[in-house]
Every structure is written in C-alpha cells, then in structure tokens.
Amino acid sequence: MSRWIGTSFKMTKTRSEAASYAARVRAAVGDGIDGVQPFLIPSATAVSVVADTLGPGSPVLTGVQNAHWDDEGAWTGEISVPQAADAGARLVEIGHSERRAHFAETDDTVRLKTAAALRHGLTPLVCVGESAAARDAGRGADVVRAQAEAALEGQSDPGAVLLAYEPVWAIGEHGRPPRPEEIAPALAALAELPARAVLYGGSVDLRNAPWLLELPGVQGLFVGRAAWDVDAFLDLVALGL
Ligand SMILES: O=C(CO)COP(=O)(O)O
Numbered sequence: 001m002s003r004w005i006g007t008s009f010k011m012t013k014t015r016s017e018a019a020s021y022a023a024r025v026r027a028a029v030g031d032g033i034d035g036v037q038p039f040l041i042p043s044a045t046a047v048s049v050v051a052d053t054l055g056p057g058s059p060v061l062t063g064v065q066n067a068h069w070d071d072e073g074a075w076t077g078e079i080s081v082p083q084a085a086d087a088g089a090r091l092v093e094i095g096h097s098e099r100r101a102h103f104a105e106t107d108d109t110v111r112l113k114t115a116a117a118l119r120h121g122l123t124p125l126v127c128v129g130e131s132a133a134a135r136d137a138g139r140g141a142d143v144v145r146a147q148a149e150a151a152l153e154g155q156s157d158p159g160a161v162l163l164a165y166e167p168v169w170a171i172g173e174h175g176r177p178p179r180p181e182e183i184a185p186a187l188a189a190l191a192e193l194p195a196r197a198v199l200y201g202g203s204v205d206l207r208n209a210p211w212l213l214e215l216p217g218v219q220g221l222f223v224g225r226a227a228w229d230v231d232a233f234l235d236l237v238a239l240g241l
Pocket residue numbers: 008096166170171172173175201202203204222223224225226
C-alpha cells in the first residue's frame with residue numbers, strides 16, 4: 001500500500017510560485033514512485049495552474065483546501081466540488097482545524113462536504129484532531145473518533161475517504177511536535193474505522209517524519225510549513241519510500 005505524502009500550501013504562494021514548485025515535483029517524481037502517493041493542495045487561485053503543470057493523469061495528485069457541499073448556487077466566496085474537479089483537483093481537503101476554528105466548520109458541514117466529494121468521484125481528505133484541553137483531559141482519542149465517525153456516517157463509500165489525524169495542539173507555528181505516546185491512542189481509534197488510509201499531520205518535519213511513518217496506524221504524512229520549500233518536500237517524499 002502506498003504512503004501518502006502531501007502538503008497544503010495553506011494561504012501561501014502566488015500562481016507562479018506554485019507552478020514552479022509543481023514543476024520541480026513533477027520532474028523529480030517522473031512517472032511515479034513505487035510506494036508513495038504524493039499530493040499538493042495549493043490555494044484555490046493556484047489549483048488549476050498546479051494541476052496543469054503536473055499534467056493529466058499525473059502521479060502527483062492536486063487538491064483543494066475546501067469545497068462547498070452544494071453543486072452550485074448563491075454561496076458567495078465558496079467553490080463547489082464540480083468547480084474543483086474542473087480546475088483539476090482530485091482531492092478535497094475537508095474540516096481542517098483552522099477551518100473548524102475560524103470558519104464555523106462543524107461535523108455536519110464536514111459530513112455534507114465529504115458526501116459531495118464522493119458524489120463527484122473526488123477523494124475526501126477529512127481532517128480530525130483534538131484540542132490540548134481534550135488531550136489533557138484524556139479525551140483525545142474519543143474526540144477524534146467522534147469527528148471521524150461523524151464524517152463517515154451515512155457515506156456511500158467510506159472506504160474511499162482519507163483521514164488526516166492532526167492534533168490541534170501540534171499544528172502551525174504555535175504547535176509543537178507530538179511524542180509517540182500522545183498520538184498513539186487516537187491513531188489506534190482511527191485504525192478501527194473503514195477509511196482508506198490515515199495520515200498524520202502537525203509539525204511534521206524531516207527530523208520526525210521517519211519515526212512518524214513507522215508508527216502503527218500511520219499510512220502517510222500531511223505537512224504544512226516544513227514542506228513549503230520544494231527541496232524539503234522532495235526529501236519527505238523520498239522518506240516515504
Ligand atoms: O495543518 C497542517 C497540514 O494540514 C500541518 O501544518 P504544520 O505542518 O505547519 O504544523
């Protein structure tokens with residue numbers, strides 16, 4: 001089974017920066033790397049240029065960071081899954097903790113968006129993760145399991161869904177890298193669900209990626225800051241081999 005190694009650019013990079021990055025990845029990956037499924041999730045403005053640079057049928061997948069559950073309509077500022085697909089996306093990231101915290105994403109909207117992605121044949125990448133308070137209260141695994149079950153509930157094909165376990169306390173410049181024993185319980189809980197694969201994300205870098213990839217229940221890495229430099233991303237992809 002392939003290891004998924006990918007990055008979200010979050011709200012960084014112009015179209016030309018994203019295109020240069022994608023071109024480097026495409027050149028390095030060639031026709032594909034056995035055992036690794038790389039993916040890039042740029043800002044919405046750069047999705048089509050990244051997908052076009054990677055080319056049709058590319059072994060590197062392109063994703064969007066969010067998409068609406070409705071196929072079209074009066075939803076100012078949103079993009080739909082069909083629009084994402086039209087731009088070349090094959091993955092739809094859903095429910096990142098930054099969206100749950102700042103943009104009112106809930107378990108219900110995550111479930112609706114997951115259904116929309118599946119309805120149109122795109123792969124949902126559903127992010128779940130507990131707060132520091134939940135972790136400290138010993139509720140981390142329960143929170144994560146509940147978020148993932150809510151996303152998968154009633155889906156036509158839960159086995160097509162990717163889950164990214166991203167503890168809120170580990171993400172971003174205010175986050176810190178996890179210790180193995182802090183993330184093992186949630187990983188064990190997620191391993192019982194019928195998802196396609198479980199990725200870990202949150203302060204991943206070249207130092208901790210080797211042991212994270214060896215943790216039971218981890219089938220890939222979802223990387224932010226440490227992968228925004230393309231050479232670092234390619235080093236991470238090589239670690240997935
Ligand atoms: O949020 C993340 C990926 O979605 C992880 O971000 P960082 O790797 O910057 O902590």
